[in-house]
Structure formats: structure tokens, C-alpha cells
Amino acid sequence: MSAEHKVHRGSGNVFADIGVAHPERVLARAQVMARVADVIRERGLTQQRAATLLGMPQSKVSCLMNGKLSMFSLDHLFALLNALDRDVEIIIKPKAKAEKFATTQILVTTTP
Secondary structure (H helix, E strand, O other): OOOOOOOOOOOOOOOHOOOOOOHHHHHHHHHHHHHHHHHHHHHOOOOOOOHHHHHOOOHHHHHHHOHHHHHHOOHHHHHHHHOOOOOOOOOOOOOOOOOOOOOOOOOOOOOO
């Protein structure tokens, strides 16, 4: 028995691939959320300790660590990064002439 499988190359943004509205914004929020979770892990914080530090219930930290995007706005995620002693810089610039549309991107650096 042989099954024919079609393989589709992804765009690099899973949210665009599955048809989510404003996929670049959703991807940016997911990337910021992942960074918050990474910082919590890097610092060796338990969910309870992170909850105390971030001023929210442990259950919400659990949602954060498990990627529940709908629970967190980008603004809230930025505030959480600040509470974790991380600076957040936002750069707004004209789009590249070669690009058809302006984009939203998250760039993460680990050095000050």
C-alpha cells in the first residue's frame, strides 16, 4: 500500500502558514513570550518565585511558560521583561524600498 504525500515548504512563520490574521505581529508576540520564559529559566526561578517577582499568580506564569499567547499582550510582555531586568528597545524606521510591505521583527541580544 502506497500513500502519496505532499510536502509544502513553510514560509518561516507558522502563523502565516496556518492563516492567522496579522501573522508577523503574532510571531513577534510569540518570540517575546519565548524570551520571557527563557529569562525565567536562565535565572533558575521557580514558577512561584517568578510569580512573586512579576506580580502575578503562579497559574499565569504557567500559562506564560506554556506559550498561551492569548493571555498576554505585547505591552504586558514588555513590562515582564523590564521586571526581569531586561531593557526593551523599539525601533521604528522606513521600510526597505525593495520590500513590498513593512514588517515587524524581534531581534534579541544577550549583551548590554
